[in-house]
Amino acid sequence: MEYALHILVFVGIYIILAASLDLLAGHTGLLSIAHAAFYGLGAYTSALLTVKAGAPFLLGVLGGMFVAALLSLLVSLPSLRLIDDYFVIATFAFQMILFSIFNNWNELTGGPTGIPGIPEPSVIGWEVTSHLEFVVLAGVFAILAFLVVWRLTTGPFGRALHAIREDEVLAKSIGKNALRFKITVFAISSALAASAGSLYAHYITYIDPTSFTVMESILVISMVIIGGAGSLWGPLLGAFVLVTLPETLRFIGLPSAVAANLRQIIYGSLLVVMMMVRPQGLVGRYALGR
Amino acid sequence: METLCCESLSKSFDGVQALEKVGVCFPTSGIAAVIGPNGAGKTTLINVLTGFLRPEAGRCLFGNREITRLAPHRIARLGIARTFQDLRLIQQVSVLDNVMLARPNQRGERLLPALLRFGVAEEETRNREEAMRTLRFVGLEEKASDPAGELSYGQQKLLTLACCLATEARVLLLDEPVAGVHPEMVEQILGLLRRLRDEGKLIVFIEHDIAAVRQVADVVIVMDNGQVIAQGPPSEVLERPEIMEAYVG
Numbered sequence: 001m002e003y004a005l006h007i008l009v010f011v012g013i014y015i016i017l018a019a020s021l022d023l024l025a026g027h028t029g030l031l032s033i034a035h036a037a038f039y040g041l042g043a044y045t046s047a048l049l050t051v052k053a054g055a056p057f058l059l060g061v062l063g064g065m066f067v068a069a070l071l072s073l074l075v076s077l078p079s080l081r082l083i084d085d086y087f088v089i090a091t092f093a094f095q096m097i098l099f100s101i102f103n104n105w106n107e108l109t110g111g112p113t114g115i116p117g118i119p120e121p122s123v124i125g126w127e128v129t130s131h132l133e134f135v136v137l138a139g140v141f142a143i144l145a146f147l148v149v150w151r152l153t154t155g156p157f158g159r160a161l162h163a164i165r166e167d168e169v170l171a172k173s174i175g176k177n178a179l180r181f182k183i184t185v186f187a188i189s190s191a192l193a194a195s196a197g198s199l200y201a202h203y204i205t206y207i208d209p210t211s212f213t214v215m216e217s218i219l220v221i222s223m224v225i226i227g228g229a230g231s232l233w234g235p236l237l238g239a240f241v242l243v244t245l246p247e248t249l250r251f252i253g254l255p256s257a258v259a260a261n262l263r264q265i266i267y268g269s270l271l272v273v274m275m276m277v278r279p280q281g282l283v284g285r286y287a288l289g290r
Numbered sequence: 291m292e293t294l295c296c297e298s299l300s301k302s303f304d305g306v307q308a309l310e311k312v313g314v315c316f317p318t319s320g321i322a323a324v325i326g327p328n329g330a331g332k333t334t335l336i337n338v339l340t341g342f343l344r345p346e347a348g349r350c351l352f353g354n355r356e357i358t359r360l361a362p363h364r365i366a367r368l369g370i371a372r373t374f375q376d377l378r379l380i381q382q383v384s385v386l387d388n389v390m391l392a393r394p395n396q397r398g399e400r401l402l403p404a405l406l407r408f409g410v411a412e413e414e415t416r417n418r419e420e421a422m423r424t425l426r427f428v429g430l431e432e433k434a435s436d437p438a439g440e441l442s443y444g445q446q447k448l449l450t451l452a453c454c455l456a457t458e459a460r461v462l463l464l465d466e467p468v469a470g471v472h473p474e475m476v477e478q479i480l481g482l483l484r485r486l487r488d489e490g491k492l493i494v495f496i497e498h499d500i501a502a503v504r505q506v507a508d509v510v511i512v513m514d515n516g517q518v519i520a521q522g523p524p525s526e527v528l529e530r531p532e533i534m535e536a537y538v539g
Contacts, residue, residue: 151407152405156410157399157400169342170374172342172361172362173342173362173366174366174453175363175366175457176399
């Protein structure tokens with residue numbers, strides 16, 4: 001039971017990551033490879049604020065979101081003025097740089113040894129300690145993130161985002177400030193990823209750089225693609241499938257060295273099969289990178 | 291009412307002079323046709339006027355305001371809308387959504403109102419009514435809920451015009467609004483242009499169909515090799531043999 005709840009906490013965390021990346025990649029047409037970097041920024045900022053400065057959990061979360069949104073401008077302001085292809089490269093560079101910082105700034109981040117002893121969350125008097133309580137907390141965060149994504153991808157805002165994704169020239173010709181939309185969406189997507197990072201840090205109570213590598217970004221991209229980019233439920237489904245699938249593999253009884261490799265093979269082949277058979281994802285309507 | 295003017299505009303692509311010291315002042319309202327052979331610089335002129343291309347020299351003015359270096363969306367918000375030769379529409383979404391997208395100053399496109407949904411529903415209702423009114427004007431109201439990509443070519447041209455109108459722009463720059471369209475629909479589109487002129491709009495359109503130009507244009511501007519070689523009322527300009535020769539040649 002505890003184990004199932006543990007998995008559910010991760011489903012919640014990855015729903016936030018996948019839904020926020022889909023806001024950017026699926027709905028706005030901007031692929032970011034730096035999602036793990038912003039996830040890590042949230043985790044580190046929140047951990048440092050609570051461990052070193054004694055800040056409460058929620059302040060840590062908001063601090064992480066703020067730092068992520070702010071640093072997203074470092075990527076978006078210079079690169080989005082150019083064509084979108086440069087944005088992908090810029091996010092890749094940002095991912096590499098952030099990982100190096102997490103891994104090498106020993107005085108601040110603890111380098112490869114990471115930050116231990118991160119306090120468990122306390123939300124206005126509610127001490128979150130049991131697995132079940134964490135599921136509730138992760139659920140609340142996931143619902144809030146989902147609401148933000150839903151409101152920004154429907155109605156006039158979503159209509160404008162989709163227009164920018166489909167035909168930016170047209171969008172500009174009818175008065176839409178495409179650059180402003182893209183910068184805003186990237187900042188929000190990054191801030192939401194950071195909130196997932198805080199959740200992770202305070203759940204595991206220990207972080208190190210290996211959780212925030214480019215592979216993690218690719219895992220989240222896979223969730224979006226497999227679930228269905230640009231759809232409301234796709235990223236949720238993708239997150240659920242890719243979090244629970246490796247866990248079910250555990251029960252087949254393979255030695256862990258084999259299972260780990262098998263997992264990579266399954267991700268890879270799943271992506272290839274999806275690209276060929278259903279490029280728009282399980283429930284999506286829009287094929288990424290078309 | 292502001293006049294749209296440009297002064298000694300120059301623009302070249304890889305050494306080819308697409309615009310060479312082009313100076314034009316369009317009338318404040320009415321229908322102006324820009325004609326000329328392929329490669330004369332007609333589309334380049336529209337692209338420069340709407341901010342999609344930066345000229346190497348010269349400037350564009352809208353009233354007293356210089357618009358030469360403004361971003362395209364800013365020029366659109368000043369009330370200068372355009373269509374494209376290759377029809378640009380959001381194919382997958384409905385005809386109505388395409389028009390609603392083009393409505394100006396939408397509160398729901400700003401971050402906080404979008405998140406909190408303050409007053410967005412009322413605004414959407416208003417925009418839907420306005421969009422339907424525009425669709426009725428161009429005769430597409432029955433297609434409102436069809437995906438834009440399923441319209442016929444001529445209907446898609448009407449829809450791009452509807453999107454331009456939905457921005458509430460007073461100046462419309464139309465790149466070949468009747469090219470490749472069924473003759474009956476040509477009449478319909480020309481009729482719409484006349485009605486828009488009567489409402490006080492300025493319509494600048496690029497066209498190869500001389501008969502259409504003769505029918506509706508108040509002013510004809512002839513371009514060749516990146517230069518304006520003649521302008522004036524069609525009855526005068528279109529009768530000059532050297533013009534017709536340049537045009538046909």
